[in-house]
Amino acid sequence: MSIATKKNTAPDPSLKIVQDATCTFCGCVCDDIDLSVKDDHIVEAKRACVLGKSWFFNHHTDTRPNCLISGQPATIADGVERAAQILAGAKYPIIYGLSDTTCEAQRVAVGIGDWIGGNVDTTTSVCHGPSGMAFQGVGEVTCSLGEIANRGDLIIFWGSNPAESHPRHFTKYSLMPKGMFLPNGRKDRTCVLVDVRKTKSAKAADIFLQIKPRKDFEALWVLRALAQGLELDAASIEDETGVPLSAWQDLMDRMKRAKFGVILFGMGLTMTRGKHLNSEAVLALVRDMNAYTRFVAKPMRGHGNVTGADNVVSWQTGYPFGVNLSRGYPRFNPGEYTTADTLARGEADAAMIIASDPMANFSQAARTRLAAIPYIALDPKETPTTRAATVAFTTATYGINTPGTVYRMDDVPIPLRPAFDSPHPSDFEVLSQLERRVKQLKAAVRIG
Protein backbone atom coordinates (compact mmCIF):
# COMPACT_ATOMS: atom_id res chain seq x y z
CA MET A 1 0.00 0.00 0.00
CA SER A 2 1.38 3.38 -0.96
CA ILE A 3 1.83 6.23 1.49
CA ALA A 4 -0.66 8.32 -0.50
CA THR A 5 -3.32 5.65 -0.09
CA LYS A 6 -2.68 5.44 3.63
CA LYS A 7 -3.18 9.19 3.94
CA ASN A 8 -6.46 8.97 2.07
CA THR A 9 -7.85 6.30 4.38
CA ALA A 10 -6.91 8.05 7.64
CA PRO A 11 -10.08 9.24 9.39
CA ASP A 12 -10.68 12.98 9.32
CA PRO A 13 -11.05 14.01 13.00
CA SER A 14 -13.40 16.84 12.06
CA LEU A 15 -15.89 14.35 10.61
CA LYS A 16 -18.60 12.78 12.73
CA ILE A 17 -19.42 9.25 11.63
CA VAL A 18 -22.98 7.95 12.03
CA GLN A 19 -23.15 4.22 11.40
CA ASP A 20 -26.28 2.44 10.24
CA ALA A 21 -28.21 5.64 9.72
CA THR A 22 -31.68 5.29 8.25
CA CYS A 23 -32.65 6.81 4.92
CA THR A 24 -36.24 7.98 4.94
CA PHE A 25 -36.58 9.09 1.34
CA CYS A 26 -38.51 6.07 0.07
CA GLY A 27 -40.37 3.10 1.51
CA CYS A 28 -37.27 0.86 1.40
CA VAL A 29 -36.09 2.72 4.56
CA CYS A 30 -32.51 1.44 4.18
CA ASP A 31 -30.96 1.37 7.66
CA ASP A 32 -27.40 0.50 6.71
CA ILE A 33 -26.15 3.91 5.60
CA ASP A 34 -22.87 5.16 7.04
CA LEU A 35 -22.83 8.95 7.13
CA SER A 36 -19.84 11.28 7.37
CA VAL A 37 -20.96 14.59 8.81
CA LYS A 38 -19.09 17.89 8.82
CA ASP A 39 -20.91 20.51 10.90
CA ASP A 40 -24.40 20.65 9.37
CA HIS A 41 -23.47 18.97 6.08
CA ILE A 42 -23.49 15.28 5.30
CA VAL A 43 -20.50 14.82 3.03
CA GLU A 44 -20.69 11.08 2.49
CA ALA A 45 -23.50 8.54 2.58
CA LYS A 46 -22.04 5.07 2.07
CA ARG A 47 -24.36 2.52 0.46
CA ALA A 48 -27.06 5.12 -0.25
CA CYS A 49 -28.64 5.05 -3.73
CA VAL A 50 -28.94 8.08 -5.99
CA LEU A 51 -32.18 9.14 -4.27
CA GLY A 52 -30.69 8.53 -0.81
CA LYS A 53 -27.56 10.55 -1.58
CA SER A 54 -29.69 13.44 -2.81
CA TRP A 55 -31.77 13.16 0.38
CA PHE A 56 -28.75 13.22 2.71
CA PHE A 57 -26.71 15.82 0.80
CA ASN A 58 -29.52 18.36 0.44
CA HIS A 59 -30.90 18.64 3.95
CA HIS A 60 -28.39 20.87 5.65
CA THR A 61 -29.70 23.63 7.87
CA ASP A 62 -32.28 25.83 6.19
CA THR A 63 -31.83 29.52 6.96
CA ARG A 64 -35.52 30.37 6.71
CA PRO A 65 -37.27 31.53 9.92
CA ASN A 66 -38.82 28.90 12.20
CA CYS A 67 -42.22 30.36 11.52
CA LEU A 68 -43.94 32.64 9.05
CA ILE A 69 -47.42 34.09 9.55
CA SER A 70 -48.86 35.42 6.29
CA GLY A 71 -45.33 35.42 4.94
CA GLN A 72 -43.87 37.49 7.82
CA PRO A 73 -41.36 36.05 10.33
CA ALA A 74 -42.95 35.20 13.68
CA THR A 75 -42.09 33.34 16.85
CA ILE A 76 -43.02 29.69 17.20
CA ALA A 77 -45.33 30.64 20.09
CA ASP A 78 -47.21 33.16 17.94
CA GLY A 79 -47.41 30.63 15.12
CA VAL A 80 -48.79 27.97 17.44
CA GLU A 81 -51.39 30.41 18.81
CA ARG A 82 -52.55 31.44 15.33
CA ALA A 83 -52.62 27.82 14.14
CA ALA A 84 -54.62 26.72 17.19
CA GLN A 85 -57.16 29.51 16.65
CA ILE A 86 -57.58 28.51 13.00
CA LEU A 87 -58.08 24.82 13.74
CA ALA A 88 -60.23 25.21 16.85
CA GLY A 89 -62.50 27.77 15.18
CA ALA A 90 -63.12 25.82 11.96
CA LYS A 91 -66.32 23.93 11.13
CA TYR A 92 -64.69 21.33 8.88
CA PRO A 93 -60.92 21.28 9.50
CA ILE A 94 -58.73 18.70 7.80
CA ILE A 95 -55.29 17.32 8.62
CA TYR A 96 -53.33 15.91 5.70
CA GLY A 97 -49.88 14.63 4.76
CA LEU A 98 -47.92 12.83 7.48
CA SER A 99 -46.00 10.36 5.31
CA ASP A 100 -42.65 12.15 5.76
CA THR A 101 -42.55 12.52 9.50
CA THR A 102 -42.06 10.24 12.49
CA CYS A 103 -44.69 7.95 13.98
CA GLU A 104 -44.40 10.01 17.16
CA ALA A 105 -45.45 13.17 15.27
CA GLN A 106 -48.19 11.28 13.42
CA ARG A 107 -49.65 10.16 16.73
CA VAL A 108 -49.92 13.75 17.98
CA ALA A 109 -51.48 14.87 14.68
CA VAL A 110 -54.24 12.29 15.05
CA GLY A 111 -54.79 13.55 18.61
CA ILE A 112 -55.28 17.08 17.29
CA GLY A 113 -57.72 15.74 14.69
CA ASP A 114 -59.72 14.17 17.50
CA TRP A 115 -59.80 17.39 19.55
CA ILE A 116 -60.93 19.55 16.64
CA GLY A 117 -63.41 16.98 15.29
CA GLY A 118 -61.84 17.08 11.84
CA ASN A 119 -60.58 14.72 9.18
CA VAL A 120 -57.28 12.88 9.39
CA ASP A 121 -55.99 11.82 6.01
CA THR A 122 -52.53 10.96 4.74
CA THR A 123 -50.78 10.87 1.37
CA THR A 124 -51.75 7.19 1.31
CA SER A 125 -55.08 8.33 -0.10
CA VAL A 126 -53.31 9.45 -3.31
CA CYS A 127 -50.76 6.60 -3.27
CA HIS A 128 -51.85 3.12 -2.16
CA GLY A 129 -55.15 4.20 -0.60
CA PRO A 130 -56.97 2.06 -3.17
CA SER A 131 -54.83 -0.89 -2.02
CA GLY A 132 -55.86 -0.11 1.57
CA MET A 133 -59.47 -0.40 0.46
CA ALA A 134 -58.68 -3.66 -1.34
CA PHE A 135 -57.04 -5.12 1.79
CA GLN A 136 -60.34 -4.66 3.58
CA GLY A 137 -62.22 -6.41 0.78
CA VAL A 138 -59.87 -9.31 0.02
CA GLY A 139 -57.27 -9.49 2.78
CA GLU A 140 -53.53 -9.50 2.24
CA VAL A 141 -51.38 -12.60 1.92
CA THR A 142 -48.13 -11.01 2.88
CA CYS A 143 -44.63 -11.29 4.30
CA SER A 144 -41.63 -9.19 5.25
CA LEU A 145 -38.97 -8.08 2.76
CA GLY A 146 -36.59 -10.40 4.63
CA GLU A 147 -38.71 -13.39 3.62
CA ILE A 148 -38.61 -12.22 0.00
CA ALA A 149 -34.81 -11.95 0.24
CA ASN A 150 -34.52 -15.45 1.69
CA ARG A 151 -37.26 -17.30 -0.18
CA GLY A 152 -38.67 -15.42 -3.19
CA ASP A 153 -37.83 -17.42 -6.34
CA LEU A 154 -40.40 -15.75 -8.63
CA ILE A 155 -40.55 -11.98 -8.31
CA ILE A 156 -43.20 -10.13 -10.32
CA PHE A 157 -43.17 -6.33 -10.40
CA TRP A 158 -46.49 -5.01 -11.67
CA GLY A 159 -46.98 -1.31 -12.44
CA SER A 160 -43.91 -0.31 -10.48
CA ASN A 161 -40.51 0.95 -11.57
CA PRO A 162 -38.09 0.29 -8.70
CA ALA A 163 -35.04 1.15 -10.84
CA GLU A 164 -36.14 4.80 -10.52
CA SER A 165 -38.38 4.90 -7.46
CA HIS A 166 -36.80 2.31 -5.09
CA PRO A 167 -33.27 1.83 -6.47
CA ARG A 168 -31.97 -0.54 -3.76
CA HIS A 169 -35.00 -2.82 -3.74
CA PHE A 170 -33.39 -5.17 -6.27
CA THR A 171 -30.05 -5.42 -4.49
CA LYS A 172 -31.19 -5.37 -0.88
CA TYR A 173 -34.45 -7.31 -0.87
CA SER A 174 -35.90 -8.75 -4.04
CA LEU A 175 -33.43 -9.87 -6.73
CA MET A 176 -29.74 -9.96 -5.83
CA PRO A 177 -29.52 -11.21 -2.21
CA LYS A 178 -28.23 -14.70 -1.61
CA GLY A 179 -30.94 -16.01 0.68
CA MET A 180 -31.28 -18.92 3.08
CA PHE A 181 -33.10 -20.94 0.41
CA LEU A 182 -31.58 -19.18 -2.60
CA PRO A 183 -27.82 -19.73 -2.24
CA ASN A 184 -27.05 -18.46 -5.74
CA GLY A 185 -28.96 -15.20 -5.33
CA ARG A 186 -30.08 -13.74 -8.64
CA LYS A 187 -29.46 -17.02 -10.50
CA ASP A 188 -32.04 -18.75 -8.29
CA ARG A 189 -34.74 -16.19 -9.04
CA THR A 190 -36.90 -15.34 -12.03
CA CYS A 191 -37.97 -11.72 -12.35
CA VAL A 192 -41.01 -10.64 -14.37
CA LEU A 193 -41.99 -7.05 -15.09
CA VAL A 194 -45.52 -6.16 -16.18
CA ASP A 195 -46.01 -2.54 -17.26
CA VAL A 196 -47.40 -0.31 -19.97
CA ARG A 197 -43.95 1.25 -20.48
CA LYS A 198 -40.64 -0.53 -20.97
CA THR A 199 -39.18 1.27 -17.97
CA LYS A 200 -35.58 1.21 -16.77
CA SER A 201 -36.60 -1.70 -14.52
CA ALA A 202 -37.07 -3.90 -17.63
CA LYS A 203 -33.29 -4.38 -17.83
CA ALA A 204 -33.39 -6.18 -14.48
CA ALA A 205 -36.19 -8.54 -15.54
CA ASP A 206 -35.95 -11.93 -17.24
CA ILE A 207 -39.40 -11.50 -18.77
CA PHE A 208 -41.11 -8.23 -19.70
CA LEU A 209 -44.82 -8.19 -20.52
CA GLN A 210 -45.96 -4.90 -22.02
CA ILE A 211 -49.70 -4.64 -21.53
CA LYS A 212 -52.05 -2.10 -23.05
CA PRO A 213 -52.66 1.00 -20.90
CA ARG A 214 -55.65 0.73 -18.52
CA LYS A 215 -55.85 -3.05 -18.98
CA ASP A 216 -54.29 -4.18 -15.69
CA PHE A 217 -57.59 -5.40 -14.30
CA GLU A 218 -58.31 -7.46 -17.41
CA ALA A 219 -54.79 -8.92 -17.45
CA LEU A 220 -54.97 -9.92 -13.78
CA TRP A 221 -58.31 -11.62 -14.34
CA VAL A 222 -56.83 -13.52 -17.29
CA LEU A 223 -54.29 -14.91 -14.81
CA ARG A 224 -57.05 -15.70 -12.30
CA ALA A 225 -58.89 -17.65 -15.02
CA LEU A 226 -55.73 -19.50 -16.02
CA ALA A 227 -55.07 -20.36 -12.37
CA GLN A 228 -58.44 -22.12 -12.39
CA GLY A 229 -57.54 -23.95 -15.61
CA LEU A 230 -60.25 -22.22 -17.68
CA GLU A 231 -59.93 -22.17 -21.46
CA LEU A 232 -59.72 -18.70 -22.96
CA ASP A 233 -59.95 -17.32 -26.49
CA ALA A 234 -56.42 -16.47 -27.60
CA ALA A 235 -57.39 -13.77 -30.10
CA SER A 236 -59.58 -11.80 -27.71
CA ILE A 237 -57.06 -12.06 -24.84
CA GLU A 238 -54.27 -10.63 -26.98
CA ASP A 239 -56.57 -7.97 -28.37
CA GLU A 240 -57.73 -6.99 -24.87
CA THR A 241 -54.42 -7.06 -22.98
CA GLY A 242 -51.84 -6.55 -25.74
CA VAL A 243 -50.02 -9.74 -24.66
CA PRO A 244 -50.47 -13.19 -26.27
CA LEU A 245 -52.36 -15.81 -24.28
CA SER A 246 -49.32 -18.09 -24.58
CA ALA A 247 -47.25 -15.54 -22.61
CA TRP A 248 -49.90 -15.38 -19.89
CA GLN A 249 -50.05 -19.20 -19.77
CA ASP A 250 -46.25 -19.34 -19.50
CA LEU A 251 -46.39 -16.89 -16.60
CA MET A 252 -49.11 -18.88 -14.86
CA ASP A 253 -47.08 -22.09 -15.26
CA ARG A 254 -44.12 -20.35 -13.66
CA MET A 255 -46.32 -19.03 -10.86
CA LYS A 256 -47.60 -22.52 -10.07
CA ARG A 257 -44.08 -23.99 -10.20
CA ALA A 258 -42.61 -21.32 -7.92
CA LYS A 259 -41.80 -22.24 -4.34
CA PHE A 260 -42.36 -18.72 -3.08
CA GLY A 261 -43.93 -16.25 -5.51
CA VAL A 262 -44.18 -12.52 -4.93
CA ILE A 263 -46.11 -9.75 -6.65
CA LEU A 264 -44.79 -6.29 -5.82
CA PHE A 265 -47.29 -3.81 -7.19
CA GLY A 266 -47.07 -0.09 -7.68
CA MET A 267 -49.10 2.97 -8.47
CA GLY A 268 -49.47 1.87 -12.07
CA LEU A 269 -52.41 -0.05 -10.60
CA THR A 270 -53.75 2.31 -7.96
CA MET A 271 -53.62 5.54 -9.97
CA THR A 272 -55.16 4.10 -13.12
CA ARG A 273 -58.87 3.76 -13.81
CA GLY A 274 -60.17 0.87 -11.72
CA LYS A 275 -57.91 1.82 -8.78
CA HIS A 276 -58.99 -0.33 -5.79
CA LEU A 277 -60.44 -2.91 -8.17
CA ASN A 278 -56.98 -3.26 -9.77
CA SER A 279 -55.40 -3.79 -6.34
CA GLU A 280 -58.18 -6.22 -5.42
CA ALA A 281 -57.42 -8.22 -8.56
CA VAL A 282 -53.75 -8.58 -7.49
CA LEU A 283 -54.69 -9.59 -3.96
CA ALA A 284 -57.34 -12.05 -5.17
CA LEU A 285 -54.92 -13.61 -7.67
CA VAL A 286 -52.33 -14.06 -4.92
CA ARG A 287 -54.96 -15.57 -2.63
CA ASP A 288 -55.91 -17.99 -5.47
CA MET A 289 -52.28 -18.98 -5.98
CA ASN A 290 -51.99 -20.22 -2.42
CA ALA A 291 -54.04 -23.24 -3.48
CA TYR A 292 -50.92 -24.28 -5.44
CA THR A 293 -47.90 -22.79 -3.71
CA ARG A 294 -46.83 -20.04 -1.32
CA PHE A 295 -47.53 -16.65 -2.89
CA VAL A 296 -47.54 -13.13 -1.41
CA ALA A 297 -48.27 -9.56 -2.49
CA LYS A 298 -46.77 -6.29 -1.27
CA PRO A 299 -47.48 -2.74 -2.39
CA MET A 300 -44.36 -0.74 -3.24
CA ARG A 301 -44.73 2.19 -0.87
CA GLY A 302 -43.28 5.54 -1.86
CA HIS A 303 -42.63 7.95 0.99
CA GLY A 304 -40.29 7.12 3.87
CA ASN A 305 -42.95 6.73 6.54
CA VAL A 306 -46.18 6.41 4.61
CA THR A 307 -46.46 2.88 6.00
CA GLY A 308 -46.05 4.32 9.50
CA ALA A 309 -48.88 6.74 8.77
CA ASP A 310 -51.15 3.81 7.89
CA ASN A 311 -50.12 2.01 11.07
CA VAL A 312 -50.44 4.98 13.43
CA VAL A 313 -53.79 6.17 12.06
CA SER A 314 -55.04 2.56 12.23
CA TRP A 315 -53.92 2.10 15.87
CA GLN A 316 -55.68 5.23 16.90
CA THR A 317 -58.84 5.26 14.82
CA GLY A 318 -59.23 1.75 13.44
CA TYR A 319 -58.83 2.97 9.86
CA PRO A 320 -55.72 3.74 7.83
CA PHE A 321 -56.62 7.07 6.12
CA GLY A 322 -59.63 9.17 5.14
CA VAL A 323 -60.96 9.28 8.72
CA ASN A 324 -63.59 11.71 10.00
CA LEU A 325 -63.76 12.46 13.74
CA SER A 326 -66.52 15.06 13.80
CA ARG A 327 -69.00 12.88 15.69
CA GLY A 328 -66.56 12.01 18.42
CA TYR A 329 -65.89 8.57 16.98
CA PRO A 330 -64.02 7.62 13.81
CA ARG A 331 -65.72 7.07 10.48
CA PHE A 332 -63.93 5.90 7.32
CA ASN A 333 -65.10 6.70 3.84
CA PRO A 334 -62.68 7.19 0.95
CA GLY A 335 -64.16 9.62 -1.54
CA GLU A 336 -65.96 11.47 1.25
CA TYR A 337 -63.32 12.15 3.92
CA THR A 338 -60.23 12.00 1.71
CA THR A 339 -58.43 15.26 1.13
CA ALA A 340 -58.50 15.34 -2.68
CA ASP A 341 -62.30 15.30 -2.32
CA THR A 342 -62.91 17.58 0.65
CA LEU A 343 -60.82 20.26 -1.01
CA ALA A 344 -62.03 19.85 -4.61
CA ARG A 345 -65.66 19.95 -3.44
CA GLY A 346 -65.02 23.09 -1.40
CA GLU A 347 -66.02 21.49 1.93
CA ALA A 348 -62.96 21.95 4.13
CA ASP A 349 -62.75 25.40 5.74
CA ALA A 350 -59.30 25.07 7.36
CA ALA A 351 -56.38 22.70 6.97
CA MET A 352 -53.11 21.57 8.45
CA ILE A 353 -50.66 20.09 5.95
CA ILE A 354 -47.76 18.15 7.43
CA ALA A 355 -44.78 17.23 5.25
CA SER A 356 -46.54 17.15 1.92
CA ASP A 357 -47.20 19.44 -1.00
CA PRO A 358 -50.82 19.43 -2.19
CA MET A 359 -50.36 22.87 -3.79
CA ALA A 360 -48.19 21.09 -6.38
CA ASN A 361 -49.67 17.60 -6.39
CA PHE A 362 -53.44 18.06 -6.23
CA SER A 363 -56.02 18.88 -8.88
CA GLN A 364 -56.60 22.52 -9.75
CA ALA A 365 -59.99 22.49 -8.01
CA ALA A 366 -58.39 21.22 -4.79
CA ARG A 367 -55.56 23.76 -4.97
CA THR A 368 -57.98 26.62 -5.55
CA ARG A 369 -59.89 25.65 -2.40
CA LEU A 370 -56.75 25.24 -0.30
CA ALA A 371 -55.54 28.68 -1.41
CA ALA A 372 -58.89 30.18 -0.34
CA ILE A 373 -58.96 28.84 3.25
CA PRO A 374 -56.63 29.44 6.20
CA TYR A 375 -54.12 26.64 6.55
CA ILE A 376 -51.00 25.64 8.44
CA ALA A 377 -48.01 23.95 6.82
CA LEU A 378 -45.09 22.10 8.44
CA ASP A 379 -42.15 21.26 6.17
CA PRO A 380 -38.34 21.32 6.30
CA LYS A 381 -38.26 22.67 2.75
CA GLU A 382 -39.88 25.60 1.02
CA THR A 383 -42.61 24.30 -1.30
CA PRO A 384 -45.58 25.76 -3.17
CA THR A 385 -47.65 24.66 -0.14
CA THR A 386 -45.50 26.42 2.47
CA ARG A 387 -45.38 29.58 0.34
CA ALA A 388 -49.15 29.99 0.32
CA ALA A 389 -49.75 28.91 3.94
CA THR A 390 -51.29 31.23 6.55
CA VAL A 391 -48.89 29.79 9.12
CA ALA A 392 -45.76 27.99 7.88
CA PHE A 393 -43.37 26.23 10.26
CA THR A 394 -39.89 25.32 9.07
CA THR A 395 -39.23 22.04 10.83
CA ALA A 396 -36.23 19.78 11.37
CA THR A 397 -35.78 16.89 8.94
CA TYR A 398 -36.80 13.51 10.31
CA GLY A 399 -33.99 11.00 10.36
CA ILE A 400 -31.33 13.61 9.61
CA ASN A 401 -32.03 15.95 12.57
CA THR A 402 -34.56 14.13 14.71
CA PRO A 403 -34.85 10.64 16.19
CA GLY A 404 -38.02 8.62 16.15
CA THR A 405 -39.59 5.62 14.48
CA VAL A 406 -40.56 4.92 10.89
CA TYR A 407 -42.12 1.87 9.23
CA ARG A 408 -40.56 0.21 6.22
CA MET A 409 -42.90 -0.71 3.38
CA ASP A 410 -43.35 -4.19 4.87
CA ASP A 411 -44.64 -2.79 8.19
CA VAL A 412 -41.34 -3.34 10.03
CA PRO A 413 -40.59 -0.47 12.46
CA ILE A 414 -37.09 1.00 12.20
CA PRO A 415 -35.42 3.56 14.51
CA LEU A 416 -33.85 6.75 13.18
CA ARG A 417 -30.25 7.77 13.95
CA PRO A 418 -29.94 11.51 13.36
CA ALA A 419 -26.75 13.07 11.98
CA PHE A 420 -26.78 16.62 13.38
CA ASP A 421 -29.00 19.02 15.31
CA SER A 422 -31.25 21.54 13.62
CA PRO A 423 -32.10 25.03 14.87
CA HIS A 424 -35.66 24.31 13.77
CA PRO A 425 -38.18 22.47 15.95
CA SER A 426 -39.27 18.96 15.02
CA ASP A 427 -42.78 18.24 13.72
CA PHE A 428 -43.36 16.45 17.02
CA GLU A 429 -42.44 19.54 19.04
CA VAL A 430 -44.62 21.92 17.02
CA LEU A 431 -47.57 19.51 16.98
CA SER A 432 -47.26 18.82 20.73
CA GLN A 433 -47.43 22.56 21.50
CA LEU A 434 -50.34 22.91 19.13
CA GLU A 435 -52.21 20.00 20.67
CA ARG A 436 -51.88 21.54 24.14
CA ARG A 437 -53.28 24.87 22.95
CA VAL A 438 -56.09 23.31 20.90
CA LYS A 439 -57.11 21.29 23.96
CA GLN A 440 -57.30 24.48 26.04
CA LEU A 441 -59.41 26.26 23.43
CA LYS A 442 -61.77 23.30 22.96
CA ALA A 443 -62.08 22.68 26.71
CA ALA A 444 -62.98 26.35 27.21
CA VAL A 445 -65.76 26.04 24.62
CA ARG A 446 -67.14 22.89 26.26
CA ILE A 447 -67.09 24.41 29.75
CA GLY A 448 -68.44 27.73 28.54
Add this chain to the structure above:
Amino acid sequence: MSETFILIPGRTSKQGCGISEGKFTEGYQSEINLLQVSPRDMQRLALAEGERVRLTSETGAIEVAVTAAKGDELPPGLLFIAYGDLSSRLMGGDTHGSGMPTSKGLDVVLEKIG
Protein backbone atom coordinates in the same frame (compact mmCIF):
# COMPACT_ATOMS: atom_id res chain seq x y z
CA MET B 1 -52.58 19.41 -35.89
CA SER B 2 -54.04 17.71 -32.81
CA GLU B 3 -54.14 14.09 -31.75
CA THR B 4 -55.33 12.09 -28.75
CA PHE B 5 -52.75 10.27 -26.61
CA ILE B 6 -52.70 8.46 -23.29
CA LEU B 7 -50.52 10.21 -20.70
CA ILE B 8 -48.66 8.34 -17.94
CA PRO B 9 -47.29 10.64 -15.22
CA GLY B 10 -44.74 8.88 -12.99
CA ARG B 11 -41.58 9.00 -10.93
CA THR B 12 -38.12 9.48 -12.38
CA SER B 13 -34.73 9.47 -10.68
CA LYS B 14 -34.19 13.14 -11.50
CA GLN B 15 -37.61 14.11 -10.19
CA GLY B 16 -36.95 12.16 -6.98
CA CYS B 17 -33.57 13.81 -6.48
CA GLY B 18 -35.14 17.18 -7.27
CA ILE B 19 -37.57 16.86 -4.36
CA SER B 20 -34.58 16.81 -1.99
CA GLU B 21 -32.66 19.50 -3.89
CA GLY B 22 -35.70 21.80 -3.71
CA LYS B 23 -38.83 22.24 -5.79
CA PHE B 24 -37.78 25.66 -6.99
CA THR B 25 -34.41 24.49 -8.31
CA GLU B 26 -33.68 24.40 -12.01
CA GLY B 27 -33.06 20.62 -12.03
CA TYR B 28 -36.47 19.77 -10.56
CA GLN B 29 -38.34 22.32 -12.64
CA SER B 30 -36.78 21.20 -15.92
CA GLU B 31 -37.57 17.55 -15.16
CA ILE B 32 -41.26 18.11 -14.41
CA ASN B 33 -41.62 20.40 -17.43
CA LEU B 34 -40.53 17.84 -20.00
CA LEU B 35 -42.87 15.55 -21.94
CA GLN B 36 -41.51 12.27 -23.29
CA VAL B 37 -42.87 11.19 -26.68
CA SER B 38 -42.03 7.94 -28.47
CA PRO B 39 -39.42 8.48 -31.21
CA ARG B 40 -41.89 7.17 -33.81
CA ASP B 41 -44.53 9.71 -32.80
CA MET B 42 -41.91 12.48 -32.77
CA GLN B 43 -40.99 11.62 -36.34
CA ARG B 44 -44.57 11.11 -37.53
CA LEU B 45 -45.70 14.46 -36.09
CA ALA B 46 -42.48 16.22 -37.15
CA LEU B 47 -41.81 17.29 -33.56
CA ALA B 48 -38.35 18.67 -32.84
CA GLU B 49 -36.47 18.08 -29.57
CA GLY B 50 -37.45 20.88 -27.15
CA GLU B 51 -40.43 22.03 -29.21
CA ARG B 52 -43.35 23.18 -27.07
CA VAL B 53 -46.77 21.57 -27.32
CA ARG B 54 -50.11 22.07 -25.63
CA LEU B 55 -51.68 19.13 -23.76
CA THR B 56 -55.37 19.33 -22.94
CA SER B 57 -57.24 16.89 -20.70
CA GLU B 58 -60.88 16.85 -19.68
CA THR B 59 -60.11 19.29 -16.88
CA GLY B 60 -56.98 21.27 -17.69
CA ALA B 61 -54.36 22.35 -20.18
CA ILE B 62 -50.59 22.80 -19.97
CA GLU B 63 -47.81 23.85 -22.30
CA VAL B 64 -44.67 21.78 -22.18
CA ALA B 65 -41.46 20.99 -24.10
CA VAL B 66 -41.10 17.57 -25.73
CA THR B 67 -38.21 15.14 -25.81
CA ALA B 68 -37.87 11.77 -27.51
CA ALA B 69 -38.19 8.86 -25.06
CA LYS B 70 -35.07 6.72 -24.85
CA GLY B 71 -34.99 3.56 -26.97
CA ASP B 72 -38.26 1.67 -26.82
CA GLU B 73 -39.33 2.91 -23.35
CA LEU B 74 -42.59 4.30 -24.76
CA PRO B 75 -44.80 2.67 -27.37
CA PRO B 76 -46.46 4.96 -29.94
CA GLY B 77 -49.64 6.53 -28.62
CA LEU B 78 -48.32 6.82 -25.06
CA LEU B 79 -46.77 9.92 -23.46
CA PHE B 80 -44.81 10.17 -20.21
CA ILE B 81 -44.19 13.11 -17.86
CA ALA B 82 -42.56 13.21 -14.42
CA TYR B 83 -44.98 13.84 -11.55
CA GLY B 84 -45.25 17.47 -10.57
CA ASP B 85 -47.16 20.69 -10.85
CA LEU B 86 -47.85 20.33 -14.58
CA SER B 87 -49.00 16.70 -14.55
CA SER B 88 -51.33 17.48 -11.64
CA ARG B 89 -53.00 20.28 -13.61
CA LEU B 90 -54.33 17.65 -16.00
CA MET B 91 -55.98 15.60 -13.22
CA GLY B 92 -59.65 16.02 -12.43
CA GLY B 93 -60.89 16.72 -8.90
CA ASP B 94 -63.31 13.78 -8.85
CA THR B 95 -62.01 10.57 -7.29
CA HIS B 96 -65.04 8.40 -8.11
CA GLY B 97 -65.51 7.50 -4.47
CA SER B 98 -61.93 6.27 -4.03
CA GLY B 99 -60.05 9.29 -2.64
CA MET B 100 -57.62 8.95 -5.56
CA PRO B 101 -57.95 11.17 -8.62
CA THR B 102 -57.23 9.28 -11.84
CA SER B 103 -53.57 10.25 -12.10
CA LYS B 104 -52.23 7.82 -14.71
CA GLY B 105 -53.62 6.77 -18.07
CA LEU B 106 -55.15 10.17 -18.79
CA ASP B 107 -56.67 10.93 -22.20
CA VAL B 108 -55.00 14.08 -23.51
CA VAL B 109 -55.04 15.99 -26.79
CA LEU B 110 -51.62 17.04 -28.01
CA GLU B 111 -51.35 20.13 -30.22
CA LYS B 112 -48.34 21.83 -31.68
CA ILE B 113 -48.09 25.46 -30.62
CA GLY B 114 -47.78 28.06 -33.33
